[in-house]
Amino acid sequence: MEKFDKVHGVAAPMPLINIDTDMxxxxxxxxTIKRSGLGVVLFDEMxxxxxxxxxxxxxxxxxxxxQTEILVAGDNFGCGSSRxxxxxxxxxxxxxxxxxxxxxxxxxxxxxxxGILPIVVEEEHHTILMEDAHxxxxxxxxxxxxxxxxxxxxxxxxxxxxDPHRKHCxxxxxxxxxxxxxxxxxxxxxxxxxxxxxxxV
Amino acid sequence: xxxxxxxxxxxxxxxxxxxxxxxxxLYIDRHLVHEVTSPQAFEGLRMAGRPVRAPExxxxxxDHNVPTTADRVNGIENPESRIQVEALxxxxxxxxxxxxxxxxxxxxxxxxxxxxxxxxxxGMTVVCGDSHTATHGxxxxxxxxxGTSEVEHVLATQTLIQKKSKNMKVEITGKLQPGVTAKxxxxxxxxxxxxxxxxxxxxxxxxxxxxxxxxxxxMTVCNMAIEGGARAGLIAPDExxxxxxxxxxxxxxxxxxxxxxxxxxxxxxxxxxxxxKVITLRGEDxxxxxxxxxxxEDVLPITATVPNPEDFEGGKVDAARRSIEYMGLEAxxxxxxxxIDTVFIGSCTxxxxxxxxxxxxxxxxxxxxDGMRAMVVPGSGLxxxxxxxxxxxxxxxxxxxxxxxxxxxxxxxxxPDQLQPGERCAATSNRNFEGRQGRGGRTHLLSPAMAxxxxxxxxxxxxxxxM
Ligand code: SF4
Numbered sequence: 001m002e003k004f005d006k007v008h009g010v011a012a013p014m015p016l017i018n019i020d021t022d023m024x025x026x027x028x029x030x031x032t033i034k035r036s037g038l039g040v041v042l043f044d045e046m047x048x049x050x051x052x053x054x055x056x057x058x059x060x061x062x063x064x065x066x067q068t069e070i071l072v073a074g075d076n077f078g079c080g081s082s083r084x085x086x087x088x089x090x091x092x093x094x095x096x097x098x099x100x101x102x103x104x105x106x107x108x109x110x111x112x113x114x115g116i117l118p119i120v121v122e123e124e125h126h127t128i129l130m131e132d133a134h135x136x137x138x139x140x141x142x143x144x145x146x147x148x149x150x151x152x153x154x155x156x157x158x159x160x161x162x163d164p165h166r167k168h169c170x171x172x173x174x175x176x177x178x179x180x181x182x183x184x185x186x187x188x189x190x191x192x193x194x195x196x197x198x199x200x201v
Numbered sequence: 202x203x204x205x206x207x208x209x210x211x212x213x214x215x216x217x218x219x220x221x222x223x224x225x226x227l228y229i230d231r232h233l234v235h236e237v238t239s240p241q242a243f244e245g246l247r248m249a250g251r252p253v254r255a256p257e258x259x260x261x262x263x264d265h266n267v268p269t270t271a272d273r274v275n276g277i278e279n280p281e282s283r284i285q286v287e288a289l290x291x292x293x294x295x296x297x298x299x300x301x302x303x304x305x306x307x308x309x310x311x312x313x314x315x316x317x318x319x320x321x322x323x324g325m326t327v328v329c330g331d332s333h334t335a336t337h338g339x340x341x342x343x344x345x346x347x348g349t350s351e352v353e354h355v356l357a358t359q360t361l362i363q364k365k366s367k368n369m370k371v372e373i374t375g376k377l378q379p380g381v382t383a384k385x386x387x388x389x390x391x392x393x394x395x396x397x398x399x400x401x402x403x404x405x406x407x408x409x410x411x412x413x414x415x416x417x418x419x420m421t422v423c424n425m426a427i428e429g430g431a432r433a434g435l436i437a438p439d440e441x442x443x444x445x446x447x448x449x450x451x452x453x454x455x456x457x458x459x460x461x462x463x464x465x466x467x468x469x470x471x472x473x474x475x476x477x478k479v480i481t482l483r484g485e486d487x488x489x490x491x492x493x494x495x496x497x498e499d500v501l502p503i504t505a506t507v508p509n510p511e512d513f514e515g516g517k518v519d520a521a522r523r524s525i526e527y528m529g530l531e532a533x534x535x536x537x538x539x540x541i542d543t544v545f546i547g548s549c550t551x552x553x554x555x556x557x558x559x560x561x562x563x564x565x566x567x568x569x570x571d572g573m574r575a576m577v578v579p580g581s582g583l584x585x586x587x588x589x590x591x592x593x594x595x596x597x598x599x600x601x602x603x604x605x606x607x608x609x610x611x612x613x614x615x616x617p618d619q620l621q622p623g624e625r626c627a628a629t630s631n632r633n634f635e636g637r638q639g640r641g642g643r644t645h646l647l648s649p650a651m652a653x654x655x656x657x658x659x660x661x662x663x664x665x666x667x668m
Contacts, residue, residue, distance in 0.1 A: 035244055176362060177353065187254075200461045
């Protein structure tokens with residue numbers, strides 16, 4: 001996985017609460033063999049009209065937010081099914097950070113597996129960040145994982161918490177596979193031993 | 202040394218690393234791959250620029266999605282299935298893993314192909330992105346199903362992050378009665394333990410009735426360990442096992458065979474080894490069974506009647522009511538009066554040669570009931586070829602069965618073989634969940650011989666009446 005360092009980019013406001021995984025990516029897009037390429041159907045039903053035309057009202061379709069890297073969303077983001085397609089679509093769109101007052105548990109976990117940083121903030125901080133996100137393209141927000149700080153376009157600094165192990169994994173680009181690969185020498189050793197003990201395998 | 206169970210021994214032989222909290226990296230000897238749960242895993246490798254760590258231990262075969270009609274040699278019509286199969290074709294080639302493509306005679310259900318080709322051997326760890334991987338436990342191999350992220354993990358590292366399960370013993374003593382098969386054993390055990398009874402455990406099946414089973418029968422028993430909630434099922438290897446394995450294409454040969462045999466003979470549970478849970482059934486007490494509900498634990502002898510939901514306790518009362526309604530049955534109705542319109546013989550539970558022999562034995566010289574849709578889907582191309590050679594295919598066809606190509610088919614109805622709403626099927630597969638064989642379809646699980654009997658009479662039937 002890519003290392004997660006610092007994001008300095010456009011933040012988009014989605015004040016809606018309870019954005020569920022069906023809204024993030026509807027069922028019809030689950031028959032894919034890929035996890036990439038789902039960015040175009042992110043928020044499919046809100047983003048496009050029935051005839052396939054873009055809904056100009058939807059935030060990510062507005063010129064100011066087409067390059068969004070940070071999403072500031074309403075409470076209980078990512079509820080619904082366990083589909084890993086939801087973080088896959090978010091990531092593919094280019095969003096690296098999602099900020100909310102709370103997340104659904106499975107979605108929260110799935111984010112880390114896919115190199116996305118979900119940040120939980122207090123109500124009062126959330127209000128400040130949501131306001132900042134409404135300012136559009138030139139109001140860039142900064143998320144600094146190492147320091148655990150969000151800096152608004154006005155320079156307001158907000159600290160956030162994160163589990164140290166998860167932070168370590170994101171900073172170093174480690175998923176489960178990456179972590180296991182750090183133990184490569186144990187696996188090598190095991191294979192050496194096993195090929196002596198059970199050569200027929 | 203303290204006495205160990207078979208599970209302990211295989212586990213201990215495969216721990217590559219153990220963390221302080223008991224989380225282990227378990228080394229995987231065989232990784233079986235099919236088209237439905239693997240595409241994203243391979244894509245993950247590509248995106249990270251990682252190779253498959255041990256391609257020589259990785260075997261792929263398309264099965265879940267493939268059509269089983271003869272015209273599949275001309276290509277797969279359904280675009281989604283075709284894309285998944287083509288993706289597997291490409292992934293197998295790009296990553297250099299062993300592959301049995303759709304039109305190879307060795308193609309078939311992954312859990313039938315593995316043992317058939319000698320990939321599955323005693324004492325191994327075997328995983329696959331499919332819950333019925335437990336099948337391979339019949340060889341005394343520790344085998345479990347995994348999810349897509351874990352498939353990628355195994356492809357990349359040849360290990361799985363695991364914590365050890367508890368030990369459970371299921372003993373079947375004595376002899377089976379005529380007409381009673383491995384399928385009846387495994388269903389009866391689930392009926393006894395419930396679908397969550399094995400949760401947190403690895404089951405070792407033992408006892409005289411298990412020893413007496415062929416390898417095919419043992420695979421049927423272990424296949425459904427997962428339906429009892431267990432992580433895996435195991436049977437200690439013995440002469441029956443060695444006999445089956447010997448000479449298979451990927452089984453060890455010569456001096457390697459001797460060395461392997463020496464180790465395999467140490468793979469049994471020591472006297473006095475500790476089991477956290479023990480269940481014992483008398484082989485003589487097991488009857489030919491069928492399921493009446495929508496959970497594999499809803500098992501009764503064919504001579505019984507549909508139960509009354511009020512006779513259950515707790516949450517099961519509502520569950521039973523819902524099941525009976527979904528299944529279109531009535532409490533008190535004799536199971537042997539339940540009329541069926543479809544018969545499916547196949548799946549990784551009962552798609553092997555012995556299963557086809559047992560069904561053909563009952564069908565010989567008989568016809569399926571008028572209007573019955575009956576289908577045999579051999580578990581692999583080789584099973585199919587052997588059945589043709591033995592004349593079984595003729596018996597099925599003359600009786601009025603469709604004789605299909607190998608695949609999962611109506612076991613999960615991902616390909617075109619599906620039940621219509623309200624259709625009722627006697628099936629040799631392993632899951633009777635709502636909609637499993639098609640939306641609104643009703644499934645009764647039973648043995649191949651019982652399925653054949655039902656095909657003839659048009660209702661659930663005690664096979665002993667036809668013997
Ligand atoms: S036959 Fe059925 S249970 Fe077995 S692998 Fe195929 S779909 Fe799964």
